[in-house]
Amino acid sequence: MSTSAHGRVIVGLSGGVDSAVAALLLKERGYEVHGLFMSNWEEDDDAYCTAAQDFQDARAVARELGIPLHRASFEAQYRERVFEHFLREYRAGRTPNPDVLCNREIKFGVALRHVERLGGRWFATGHYARVVEGPSGPELHKARDAAKDQSYFLHAIERSELARTLMPIGELEKSEVRERARRAGLPVFDKPDSTGICFIGERPFREFLARYVNEAPGPIETPEGEKVGTHRGLPFYTLGQRAGLAIGGRRGHDERPWYVAAKDARRNALIVVQGHDHPLLFSSALETGPMHWLMEPPAERLRCTVKVRYRQADQPAELEPRADGTARITFDEPQRAVTPGQYAVVYVGERCVGGGVIEAVERTQAPRDRVDTVRPARWSGSAGPI
Incomplete structure (x- = not known):
């Protein structure tokens, strides 16, 4: 039984500076703080998995703060609910975002149930x-x-999970977080940020994907059907991608770089164009799958801003809700490399009100008929990790 005025809070301690300072702030506010280290990807021969070192860092933080540290593995659930979906999407020619699923299924799913078993009133x-x-x-x-x-x-x-969640560093700048950690003597105050896939870490992504997805070489073509190269398999490329195409100088073409504009899964062809701002790289609208709302679902058109990838600036748009729970989003200005399988996330001011998986895009200029651009369940791409 907690004797704290605020009750027991279980902080997801990752071994990094952000979660360490979250625990520090909550302890200073009078909560009974426990740490929970989640290890969800463990392969003995994996040089890129940092779970062992991260656990030692989490232990050092807990020791410095004088708080208990629990450890749990949700590896089976991660592989079933996140990683298998991740692979299915890639094999289908789409580009998923595993971090969104990781938060929904693991951190705010099975981990939150584990927090209850640990007597936690709050999860941070x-x-x-x-x-x-x-x-x-x-x-x-x-x-x-x-x-x-x-x-x-x-x-x-x-x-409903937000009602039990604390995110104390959301009010701070990153520089303030590091300074608070340094002043408190936390050993991870200068530990570099992790930028890899949720729980899998930082690694050469193509090399990692090739362990699970077979290569299937095919032609690289222009929208007019001219072959300009050979790709190693559609899952290994993303919309808007420039690097790794291995297209050298071509007779009859200028020196502008080539970019991935589409994937034609029926013919196993990768469609490329020249120029960063080629019209085939831009979309004026998109359609989502079922929307997930963090507010009452709108009954009428909604003026909002939308992100179609992380770190993108908010883009003014209009959302049209549909009776089946999906939505059509029309942008004020065309957007580059909108990617099926990624998420369109919707904001009203500073508030995140929901989002949905991008299922289809409407190009500002349609390629020739034999490339499927309207229903790109067979199309994919990303501004993401490849």
């Missing part, structure tokens, strides 16, 4: 986002540090 994380009490319940808002805001990755969690 080191996310850069804010939970704000609104007129009709908890709301998810952007972090004060716009450059670090992670609300994009949190849009798919349930609103």
